[in-house]
Amino acid sequence: MEREILEIIRKRKSVRKFSDRTISDVQIKTLLEAGQQAPSVRNGQPWQYIVIKNQENKRALSALKGSWHPLSQSAVGLCMFVDLQEYPSTHKEFFAQDCAAATENILLTAAAMGIGSLWMGVYPNVTLEMAVKNILKVPAEKTVFNLIALGYETENERKAHRKEPIIYWECYGRSQ
């Protein structure tokens, strides 16, 4: 399995140009089931989702930030949000890490299915969050974590360059 996971992990990249090929509800549910398998503090699984296929909503969301324009062309948008009121107070501070792990599961599964994706951060930008909530009718007490654009890419976009990992051994500053 090592070869396969590395291939998928290397293949995943930010995609910004989507074709008009659609994504089925079965595919969407597979992606969200993959998100559910992520680790979370005390297995709290805090994430909830809104699936956005409506063109009007995708366009309205994409207009909120310059770099979000790919969302308007995507087949499906996802909004990941949490209800921190349901979260034990000692673990609230970890919810963004939980949601990020779930997001990575979704993006990797999409890559494995040949579906391109773009992670658009919302939390902790409160202004952006309020605008997203307004469009998607998310109650004030919820916390929006991010948006994810999904779709098939139209051209083979290049993955951004990765540098070599910076690694120390046993303690900070010590090389191997």
Added chain:
Amino acid sequence: MEREILEIIRKRKSVRKFSDRTISDVQIKTLLEAGQQAPSVRNGQPWQYIVIKNQENKRALSALKGSWHPLSQSAVGLCMFVDLQEYPSTHKEFFAQDCAAATENILLTAAAMGIGSLWMGVYPNVTLEMAVKNILKVPAEKTVFNLIALGYETENERKAHRKEPIIYWECYGRSQ
């Protein structure tokens, strides 16, 4: 590839009982290269690593928190940290999401290699962070994100139950 990624994602779980089987430096570098492939804000790749094989350091770290006891039995500990001074100020707030995505890549790659793992959150617990920094000689201006214990499991530990994903369609509160 869809079948393989779902199998790996479902297989990944928190492992707390490790055998004394070792993990090679080649395996460690493969895991960190997988982490490097994660998405990050503006491709900042903020994560850096300390690899901990020294038993004394693993034991000292494991003593910092009750739930960290598995680290003392693990083959290798990883400490992920960042230097927020090098980070553009507008993107500082996203570093924990970047690091969480890189962590998930590492955990999934470990699972695919048959290696068990445990994610131990540090950030934003400042008291815990200072204690970790002290043991690993991490300079004050760096920010420790988490510790990861890696090793082969001794028994087939159960993965914690996953609930069904909570999904709304088009806007909050609307079922399919």
